[in-house]
Amino acid sequence: MLQGLTELGQQLLGFLTIRYIFDILWSTQLGIIVGMLPGLTATMGVALMTTLTYKFTTDHAVLILICMYIGAIFGGSRTAILINIPGTPANAATTVDGYPLARQGRAGEAMGIATTGSFLGSLFGMVMLAVFTPIIGNAALNFYSFEYFWLTIFGIIICGTLTAPKDPLKGWIAGFFGLFVATIGMEGMHAYRRFTFGNIDLGGGIALLPAMIGVFGFSEVLITMKQPAIKIVSRKIEKVIPHPREILKYWSTIIRSGFIGTVIGAIPGVGEDIGAWVSYDFAKKASKQPEEYGKGSIEGVLAAETGNNAAVAGAIIPVLSLGIPGSAPAAVLLGAMIIHGIRPGPLLMIEHPDFVIQVVAMFFLATCAMFILGLMLIRVFIKILLIPRQRLMPVIFSLCVIGAYALSSRIFDIWVMAVFGLIGYVMKEMDYPVAPAVLGIILGDLLDKNLRRSLILTKGNIIPLFTRPISFILVLLIVFTIVSRMKFFEQTTSFFKNRLRLLLRGRVH
Amino acid sequence: MKPKNMDKADFITSIFLVIFGLVIFLISIRMPTFRNLGANLYSAPGIVPTMLGLIIFILGMTLFFRSVARKGYKIDYSLNSIKKILIKRPIQRFLIALFLSLSSVFLLGKVDYFLLTGGYIFIFILAYELDIKKSILKQKAKIVFSLAEAILIAGSIALVFRYLFLVRLP
DSSP states (O other), rough: OOHHHHHHHHHHHHHHHHHHHHHHHHHHHHHHHHHHHOOOHHHHHHHHHHHHHTOOOOOHHHHHHHHHHHHHHHHHHHHHHHSOOOGGGGGGHHHHHHHHHTTOOOHHHOOOHHHHHHHHHHHHHHHHHHHHHHHHHHHHOOOOHHHHHHHHHHHHHHOOOOOOOOHHHHHHHHHHHHHHHHHSOTTTEEEEEEETTHHHHTTTTTOOOHHHIIIIHHHHHHHHHHOOOOOOSOOOOOOOOOOOHHHHHHHHHHHHHHHHHHHHHSTTTTHHHHHHHHHHHHHHOOOOOGTTTOOOOOOHHHHHHHHHHHHHHHHHHHHHHHOOOHHHHHHHHHHHHTTOOOOSTTTTTHHOOTTHHHHHHHHHHHHHHHHHHHHHHHHHHHHGGSOOOOOHHHHHHHHHHHHHTTTTOHHHHHHHHHHHHHHHHHHHOOOOOSSHHHHHHHHHHHHHHHHHHHHHHHHTOOOOHHHHHHHHHHHHHHHHHHTTTTTHHHHHHHHHHHHHHHHHHTTTO | OOOOHHHEEEEEEHHHHHHHHHHHHHHTTTHHHHGGHHHHHHHGGHHHHHHHHHHHHHHHHHHHHHHHTTTTOOOOHHHHHHHHHTTHHHHHHHHHHHHHHHHHHHBTTBBOOHHHHHHHHHHHHHHHHHHTTTTTTGGGHHHHHHHHHHHHHHHHHHHIIIIISSSOOH
């Protein structure tokens, strides 16, 4: 413990140079602005920033990306409170109580609470990141091809289920579509070109970053231009910094939301938005004043913002320990780490023993920067929301184009971005979540290699795929996740619940 | 999208998914196994795509039966209904953005990057801000401001990427 703290202190000291501090401040502020603007998401911000930082040193680039990530997830709360539109999907739960507070003339108070919640959630998540990454990483050293295969399928199924709660079938379709996209191009064992139809560019496969920039960038440009213009309900910002007593009153909500946010964030592909909603829901159920929820509850804003920022750290835990992203922005972060020569996964602790603690230090600095900038510059940066979308969106698209092109200098990647932008647009319009598709593109290679390796090891016998202990647990979880969303299961459980309730009331003998 | 329209959209998507899954499956099972080169049968490149093709086919069929049960097959595809959709303001706004953006991608590499990006931003802003009922002279300020923004943004992006990030511009 003491050794860990000493290492963390050393890493923090290493970052306390003027150059690093300057980079922390501008990238966090840029993240807040990206998060604030509807149509710009954290994923898009991190993806575009990856292309801008790919010539930087590893620690420098990862630091800037983490600052951008944390800043963007927090920044979305501004728009959620002021215009009832979440700046990023992660802030959707914040609108429920944030906007009513703004309409009551308490926008400043709501933003102060949201900032504090985000800060505390990030800190909570950071502690979990420091504690659990090495533990999960060590446990993952026992994973073989069989387990990795099922882990990939589990990631797709759980991500599809949680990101499309109304219609998980669409979430699963999106996930398996993503896995298919990953099989396009030259495969790793025989260098055979799959689904390229003679196209040389397709031989290299679909690059993750252009596809992500398209899905999260170009599609958002199209959606934003389609929607009617937005109006700010309140530009009057008064009290911002909350009294510590106001925060301490909700200590149990903060701890609960921090824990839930981190755990949800750590589930592959699920992300900050679900973390915020689940935290909000639990807070409402446990609240002494549940009737205030939806009408402007301070506790509601605090729960949602603590949950989504804790999920940021949670999403990084599987990135570092398993090489599997917990959310879409974390997926880009994973890609950026690979570009910079870091191979996240169980071997990370062996190959780069200091990296995890370095990430924790970066996380701490980004969190502090977010808190300071979030409280100080509310009034100044609120004016950015006044930029008309028709002036902002062409700039975003131009950045998407150059961002997709910059990594490999291929026009083909710009077309990939455009095509995936259209696919993303259609998916969003038809209620297909895009996160499982992106997770599929990332995990496709892992699934492909590990299934074939498993079959080679077992000489085509599929029984060991089901009988190894960890595999068996994963199979059970997958089956349960699928079956639990089926109608007959819901009907059966509600029937037994009703019987049990009646039994407890003594009506059934 | 309204639930009724969603069922219709699901019906069309499901047919696409069923065909898509089948095509993946059929292409994948024809992939070489490289056994003639002494490779292990289970390292064949078609194994995973075959499995994915089958899964997409099954999921597509599930969506198909569900949309049929919800009467999603009752699709009105007359010229009038398409016209009705096209005259909607959000659809027009979407189509303008799509057309301008795809045109700029198409022209990349054929026109100078600075000119293309500047032109794209300028036309994009004017397409949404210019009122065709008013005279151009009365909207001078808008045009000048849009042009200035276009030059500034396109110039900044070109300079930053060319000289700071050393990217050879398309």
